[in-house]
Amino acid sequence: MxxxxxxxxxxxxxxxxxxxxxxxxxxxxxxxxxxxxxxxxxxxxxxxxxxxxxxxxxxxGPAAAPTAPDSTRFGLEAKAARSLIESIDSSIEGRFDGWGPKDRIRLANGQVWQIADDSTAALSVTNPKVTIRRGTLGVFYLEFEKSNRTARVRRVE
Known part of the structure; x- marks a missing residue:
């Protein structure tokens, strides 16, 4: 009771x-x-x-409207929240002689990418235009304009 x-x-x-x-x-x-x-x-x-x-x-209350993807976060987004951006275009300021394993490359847009594979390349270019493309399974590739050289990279900054 x-x-x-x-x-x-x-x-x-x-x-x-x-x-x-x-x-x-x-x-x-x-x-x-x-x-x-x-x-x-x-x-x-x-x-x-x-x-x-x-x-x-x-x-x-009402759900917030979705926002457009932010290119400044490209490569740093969480794995669960996939960005709609598939690539970014930028350049490397000054003379660029190539890369080796674990080298860091600073782009003109301020992003810093590190070589994530064991590839090496010898290039002799000034202010090369580059594209970073999204690959499968969260991998990114650095591509140089007018070159068939690519490297697997990961964003560190």
């Missing part, structure tokens, strides 16, 4: 507590990290058996 009374009180207090609980939007607006965390901790949990997706859509 005692458990039944406690259960009745808990069920009756649920809607009252939910009215005073903060919303996801209110928590997102808080700039102080500790206060924002406390706000999220105060959010009511969904009842057992309630799909979390249904609860999230009712409290989160």
């Amino acid at each position: 005692r458990h039944l009374v406690l259960l009745s009180l808990a069920l009756a207090a649920g809607p009252v507590l939910a009215q005073n609980a903060p919303s996801l939007q209110a928590c997102r607006a808080i700039t102080d990290a500790a206060q924002r965390l406390a706000c999220y901790d105060a959010l009511p949990l969904p009842a057992p058996g309630t799909p979390a997706a249904a609860t999230a859509t009712t409290t989160a």
Whole structure:
């Protein structure tokens, strides 16, 4: 009998507590990290058996519009979040004599790529135009304009 009374009180207090609980939007607006965390901790949990997706859509509001891919993050994006950009074009400033294993190459756009294979090449070019293309399984290839030389690379900066 005692458990039944406690259960009745808990069920009756649920809607009252939910009215005073903060919303996801209110928590997102808080700039102080500790206060924002406390706000999220105060959010009511969904009842057992309630799909979390249904609860999230009712409290989160409309979904944010997708943003265009950012070329400055090309090569650094997480593996789970695949970018729509398949290649970038840039150049290497100044004289470029080639590469060897583990060499780092700074592009004119500020990106730094490291040779990821054991390839070597001897080139004698000034301000060469390059393309970095996405390969399969997350691999990137450095290609030089007017040359058939390529190297597998990975972005380090």
